[in-house]
Amino acid sequence: MALGAGFVRVSTGSQDEASQIKVITADAARRGITIVRWFRLHGYSASHGTQEPALREAIAEIERGDYSTLMVTESSRLDRREDLDAQAEILLAIRAAGGDIISISEPQFGQTDFAGRIVTLAAQYMNAAKSKEVKSNTYRGIMMIRDNKAHHGPLPAFWATKGVRYAKQAWCENPGAVVDIYKRVASNESLAAVGRAYDLYPNSIKNLIRFAPNHTGVIECSYTHEGQTETWAHQVEAVVESALWWRANKVLDANLTESRTNKGGRPVASPANWISGILDCPGCAGKIFLNAGMTPAKDARTGKPRVPKPRTPKLRCGGQGKRRVACGAFKGIDAQPIVDVVSGIFANDTTDILAFQRVAGNAHELDELQAGLRKIQARLSATEDDDELDRLVAERKRIKARIEGFVIVADRYDYAPTGQTVAEMWNAGDDAVKRGMARAVKASWGLALAERDGQWGVSVGTAGEAGSADSMGIVDLGNGLCFRG
Numbered sequence: 260m261a262l263g264a265g266f267v268r269v270s271t272g273s274q275d276e277a278s279q280i281k282v283i284t285a286d287a288a289r290r291g292i293t294i295v296r297w298f299r300l301h302g303y304s305a306s307h308g309t310q311e312p313a314l315r316e317a318i319a320e321i322e323r324g325d326y327s328t329l330m331v332t333e334s335s336r337l338d339r340r341e342d343l344d345a346q347a348e349i350l351l352a353i354r355a356a357g358g359d360i361i362s363i364s365e366p367q368f369g370q371t372d373f374a375g376r377i378v379t380l381a382a383q384y385m386n387a388a389k390s391k392e393v394k395s396n397t398y399r400g401i402m403m404i405r406d407n408k409a410h411h412g413p414l415p416a417f418w419a420t421k422g423v424r425y426a427k428q429a430w431c432e433n434p435g436a437v438v439d440i441y442k443r444v445a446s447n448e449s450l451a452a453v454g455r456a457y458d459l460y461p462n463s464i465k466n467l468i469r470f471a472p473n474h475t476g477v478i479e480c481s482y483t484h485e486g487q488t489e490t491w492a493h494q495v496e497a498v499v500e501s502a503l504w505w506r507a508n509k510v511l512d513a514n515l516t517e518s519r520t521n522k523g524g525r526p527v528a529s530p531a532n533w534i535s536g537i538l539d540c541p542g543c544a545g546k547i548f549l550n551a552g553m554t555p556a557k558d559a560r561t562g563k564p565r566v567p568k569p570r571t572p573k574l575r576c577g578g579q580g581k582r583r584v585a586c587g588a589f590k591g592i593d594a595q596p597i598v599d600v601v602s603g604i605f606a607n608d609t610t611d612i613l614a615f616q617r618v619a620g621n622a623h624e625l626d627e628l629q630a631g632l633r634k635i636q637a638r639l640s641a642t643e644d645d646d647e648l649d650r651l652v653a654e655r656k657r658i659k660a661r662i663e664g665f666v667i668v669a670d671r672y673d674y675a676p677t678g679q680t681v682a683e684m685w686n687a688g689d690d691a692v693k694r695g696m697a698r699a700v701k702a703s704w705g706l707a708l709a710e711r712d713g714q715w716g717v718s719v720g721t722a723g724e725a726g727s728a729d730s731m732g733i734v735d736l737g738n739g740l741c742f743r744g
């Protein structure tokens with residue numbers, strides 16, 4: 260009967276030891292091996308140096324002929340997997356002493372194809388050494404980049420690098436576009452719309468806006484190697500003013516771009532449809548809809564094909580609620596005269612559109628000053644030019660003094676002209692805008708179909724019971740916009 264030794268290695272306090280002994284004992288019995296020696300190594304880490312003496316001891320005992328087989332549950336119990344030299348050395352030493360290793364979970368380990376195993380080990384070693392070399396070469400390259408204070412890392416749209424390897428300089432290829440994008444975003448234009456204008460994804464626009472070096476002129480580069488992070492400052496030419504950078508980022512922070520505002524309502528297909536669903540039916544107080552489009556391609560009665568013709572647009576009762584059935588009391592009228600009357604209310608009205616906006620207060624100026632201070636602090640860490648340093652320190656002092664002496668005037672908001680008139684908004688507006696304006700006037704002033712001498716027209720100013728006195732007050736257009744009657 261063959262004799263063997265069991266080799267178990269467990270982390271302190273684990274229940275693993277007993278289970279490893281059990282597995283080894285059972286496997287040894289099956290192979291006809293009697294375990295005459297147990298090595299129990301506690302404390303998992305091989306780097307503690309506890310296993311190396313134990314293995315040397317095992318090799319000596321094998322040489323002496325105490326036993327011939329060393330059994331482990333898996334080869335990782337035996338060696339440091341990452342130290343392939345040590346692994347190969349142990350395998351070879353055990354074989355040289357005339358012994359064998361059985362790894363229960365790895366039948367091939369150290370066994371049938373020992374030479375093959377060594378070849379594999381050698382290959383693994385080469386691979387490990389190679390990848391280590393590549394890593395340290397990269398690291399050396401990065402350190403050269405760092406020493407040159409050159410650029411390393413990703414850049415947003417419109418930014419590129421130039422120059423030789425390890426000394427690349429980041430620069431903005433199209434400052435005009437970048438400034439324009441900042442301005443558009445700062446004025447609440449949607450990321451999607453700005454993206455369309457520059458053939459970029461909205462996310463790329465966002466990344467560009469967030470890119471602080473656009474105003475600081477300093478890119479914080481970093482590289483992490485074996486847990487150590489190296490950082491350095493790479494100087495670039497700033498593209499936008501801090502105040503503009505701050506305003507655009509503020510818009511992103513508040514999610515205030517146009518695409519986020521509620522446009523309301525369901526999309527309506529054909530133009531002039533803005534009138535549809537605005538007016539109330541004089542017969543049943545249901546909604547009046549525009550009936551336009553083409554006549555059917557088939558005769559409803561005979562089923563014969565007909566040439567479709569455009570209908571004369573009519574305003575008809577659409578009934579109430581889910582029952583979309585005309586009441587019958589209101590027979591329907593030509594739409595065009597009504598459309599013309601309602602359009603006329605808006606199309607020539609030179610009243611200013613007002614927006615609820617800040618009319619006093621300076622807290623935003625303080626924010627801008629603080630953004631300017633951050634820019635200087637970033638540049639201070641980057642510059643090595645003495646004159647530049649002096650200038651920056653002086654500038655920093657000046658801004659700090661202004662911040663300290665800053666007297667905050669509380670923000671006051673009121674309605675102030677946007678520069679657009681009711682007529683301009685109406686004429687430039689699409690269906691959704693026109694519908695919104697008509698609906699707003701109806702809600703504020705009242706807008707109703709009225710019959711006079713057998714002719715249907717529109718009466719304005721009928722809000723409330725009998726058109727109250729203040730019925731010609733402010734029309735709230737939503738989104739903080741309004742106009743006064």
Ligand SMILES: [Zn+2]
Pocket residue numbers: 540541542543544545576577578585586587588589
């Ligand atoms: Zn009706």
